[in-house]
Amino acid sequence: MRAWILAPLLWLLTLPAWADARMTVLVDLLELQEAAVILSDEGLSHAETLNQEMLGGQGGPGWQMQVESIHDAGRMVEMVRRALEETMTPDEVETAIAFYSADLGSRIVALENAGRAAIADREVELIARANYGVLAGDHDPRIALVRRLIDAANMIDRNVSTALNSNFQFLRGMRDGGALEDSDEDLLADIGTDLDAVTEDTSVWVHAYMLLAYHPLSDAEIEDYATFAETDAGRALNRGLFDGFGKAYEDISYALGRAAALNMVDERL
Template sequence: MRLLIAALWMALASAVQAGPEADRTLDLIRLEAQMQIAREEGLQHAQTLNDDLLDGQGGALWAAQVDAIYDVARMAEGARGPIEALDPETLSRLNLFLDSDLGQRITELELAARRAMMDEVSEEAAARAFAALEGTDDARLTTARAVIEAGDLIERNVSTALNASFQFYRALVDGGAYDMTEAQIIDEVWSQEETLRADTEGWLMGYLLLLMQPLDADERATYLAFMKTPEGGALNAALFDGFGRVYSDLSFALGQVLALNMKTQGDHGSEL
């Protein structure tokens, strides 16, 4: 295990040589595949909004509007900037790990775990697995918590979700679906924070346990070591920055078309 971690740190600390930069990084992290999953999550959410706020009457127009909002190519383009802004030295060192066999395996496991968590049965099974390990000294549980801490994943996810929620409500108000002041919107969004934080922690633990299940102890240790490097931290921050911008834009656009549909159905100007 120590040799694996030492090898990783030596690779990241090695002298920079000519090599792929931002485009290569974006390919290696499978940005478009990540956005495809985000699109599918968005379509699921839009269906819930249709059921709950449009009485299931959104129809073909709602489907077309939502389809246009969750455009994978545009979403990926919107998330590129913070990664492209990383300096070439950081990108070159990042790609040493991302392009390794383990780096690519982890990327595939991340995608597979996130897709699995879209399924209610799989998410519940992951939650049960977390509950069964809670309070134990299981190595997977320890590593999952360490990964969360290294990436500040709970705070970053909660912040992203709260910002997106604020944009969603702002669009509903701008579109005349609700009558709320900005202060009321902020109060409504912050009222969700405690529940959102608990849900986020549970989701992340289930997701990471699922992701790490096929990895052995040395591979988990290397994954954690990468997350703790300056390069891993820079990539994590850039991803949250890019995804945060995209999710805020998507949430505002979704709120706009939802407001339009609600007004069309005569359910406008009401209080939340």
């Protein structure tokens, strides 16, 4: 009887390790490290713009070291992983693994990362936006397929929320670094005035990016992807990805704002 009791308990003790291993499989299939490096590179480019516009191009090696530390891809992946662990059930993880371990899922991940890296180039982004405008004007059926994906993940609202929260955190960082004196209420009011413009721009960008990324896929393949995105597993996965990357962007934005402010204050002194 004692052996019969211990066996299930020992099996239960292995569950966290098994779940951790399966999440590692999913993180690898999603190529989150590659995605985080692409996003970090975007952040470094943005930081150079801040250097030119806010620091007069005088940030130097110290600024570069700060922004490289702030845009740590490994830390970003860990934040996303934790969000996925909190959001997805074991069954949902297995469903996602099954989808992304297949040929279509693997190609989708590669296309999404390649598309994100490509659209970081301003000229490519403008072409992608123009292409979306043409297809939308012609009522191209591919637009409807892409919108299924957008709606399943609530991409517009979640991206807008991430953008506004990140802007707020950047301004908080600047205030805490001594460059601003506004209250949280003042900062929120200022950011709120951008809501409509940010929503419109985000909608165009998301459509443009997805049309660019999924261009090599057939309509049937995009429809299969949309069908997965509309499942409980697909929705939980996207919720976890947005939660994780959103939190990472907020932390990065706050740290970047504070670093910029401290450098600005040092220059004044």
